[in-house]
Amino acid sequence: MTEWQEFRGGVNIVRRRGDIVHRPTSPATPAIHRLLRHLRDQGFHGAPMPRGFDADGNELLTFLAGDVPDALTPDLRTPELLTSAATLLRRLHDASVTFRPRPEDAWLFPVREPAEVMCHGDAAQYNCVVNNGAVVGFIDFDAAHPGPRVWDVAYAVYRFAPLQGPDNPESFGTPREQGRRVAAFCRAYGPGVGAEVIDVLPERLHALIDFMRSQAAQGNEAFQRHIAEGHADLYEADIRYVRTHRSTLRAAFEVG
Known part of the structure; x- marks a missing residue:
């Protein structure tokens, strides 16, 4: 057996x-x-x-066959992995446009207007299946919910660019390099998302922090543990980092 x-x-x-x-x-x-x-x-x-x-x-x-990386190790910080994640997310969003949510649907996260697509809700490396250096699948749709394309892309670039400060153990690259990776992700994703993703990210992370604290207050032990381990503090620090380097990050979209 x-x-x-x-x-x-x-x-x-x-x-x-x-x-x-x-x-x-x-x-x-x-x-x-x-x-x-x-x-x-x-x-x-x-x-x-x-x-x-x-x-x-x-x-x-x-089961989707392949590797699911916990972190973007140096061998995974490639243009191929970055753009394959973007194009697969685009395909997911496009395929979801005709999905019709029902009033009784109990999404984990609230519906976010404009509800253009079905957001994966947690499109990060730890929810990606990787084969031969490319993202070929997404798993763990627990956080899926209706929302704008840019809302989902914002969290994806937070993880894949990454848009994280130097105190975050998963961060790498300078703000200029991170901005270029965000711009490359958005170009690969295609029309509908651009430099505004930089300004959406802080709001997206604030929503995540609020959700974590709400779940912890309701007795969810996993989120109580995450908060105790400093996850919310890390998100707050990354929000400040993105806002501090906003101009540099957005300038990457002006480069051909």
Whole structure:
């Protein structure tokens, strides 16, 4: 019999046996399963497919083969990985345009207007499947919700550029270099997102901080632990960093 594999994420413990992944559910699971089926119907194959539930009530999802990096190690800081993440996110967004949320859908994050697309909500390296140096899939759609394209892209460039200060252990590059990576990401993503992403990011991170504190106040142990470990403080520092270097970061979009 195939052995179980266990993966510990920031919030959930996920188990895999063979080609099926077992994950804890949330109130958003029914809506997320509809979204995943819709994406596949639209020809988007860079996301898992739901396969029902196990006897313990966990959701069952197909396994996407490849590496899921915890961090952007030097070998992953390539133009190919950056632009492949952007183009795949664009394809996800475009495939979601015709998805119709329902009034009863219980998204983890609130609907953000204008609700142009379905945001992944956590498009970062730790939720990407990488093959041969390129991003080929996104996993963990728990944070999916309707919102603007730039809202989702802002968090993606926060992680992939990255738009983080030198005190953040995941940061690399100067503000000028980071700005160039943001601009390259947005160019690869295509029309609809540009230099305004720099100004959206602080608001996006503030929303994340508010969500973390709300969840912690409601007794969520994972978010209580994140706050105790200083995650919210780190986001606050990165907000200040982006605002301090706003002009340099935006100037990268003026370079051909």
